[in-house]
Amino acid sequence: MRLAILAVGHKLPGWVADGCAEYLKRMPRELPLSVVEIKPEPRGSKTREQLLAAEKGRLDQALQGFARIVVLDERGADLTTLKLAQRLENWMQEGGDTAFIIGGADGIDEELKRRASDMIRLSSLTLPHAMARLVLCEQLYRAVSVVKNHPYHREG
Template identity: 35%
Template sequence: MRLVVISIGRLKQGPERELSERYRERFDDLGRKLGFRGLDIHEIPESRARDASTRMTEEAAAISAATPQKSVLVALDERGDNLDSVGFARHLGRWRDEQVANTIFAIGGADGLSPDLRRKANLRMAFGAATWPHQMVRVMLLEQVYRAATILAGHPYHRA
């Protein structure tokens, strides 16, 4: 199973990009041993539309266009489920074992994800009730993906 993070907006050079890359590389090293085919990041420019509804619609269309058919879609959304790390690892492990080709993680822009895209998601996931900048969501997501791999591998990184 290939994991793909589709994110509205680009990470500039700096600590967020460095930390994101660190967790992506750690996952790649461990993930291949666990049957994952990699972790890609696809950045989509933010819509320049004047109103929020149009921006979300345009960004959702771009995310949908970048999502392969028959993929599992995970929407990062503040209204989503608050999963613990073990529960998240179970989802990834189950999808891998079911031979899902791609798991797509969608991170919206400043206005969030469109309601239609959220409804299409197989899982809506939150990092608490707070609103986070998309740069921080990406770092937290990549850390949780790496942590999930360590849980699946029985590695001591995760201590509950």
């Protein structure tokens, strides 16, 4: 099974790329994680719907081959790390590659949200997209650590 974060956006600070790279290399060989940048649609005079539709087209191309889509959304399930680990373990048992989608500045197309297998949120706080990407990388690594009984995650 492979995991991928499909994130709309580009030109992120170096510390985000460095942080994500650190967690990507820590992932176990049997559960590789990648980050795929999806080019945001130039704003110009386009409506929000036009922007989201263009980004949806790019996301759809990147989603080919993924059996499971998990959308990050402010209205998604509020999971603890242990709950995320349980979901990850279930997905591993079910098989099939999993893609996590972080939308652009205008969000994610509604049709794509309806197609998602799951919707989760990282925080009740509004996070910058760069921070969301890094937090998701870390939390997926932490969830794998929980599943594998690795000492990285410690319950207080």
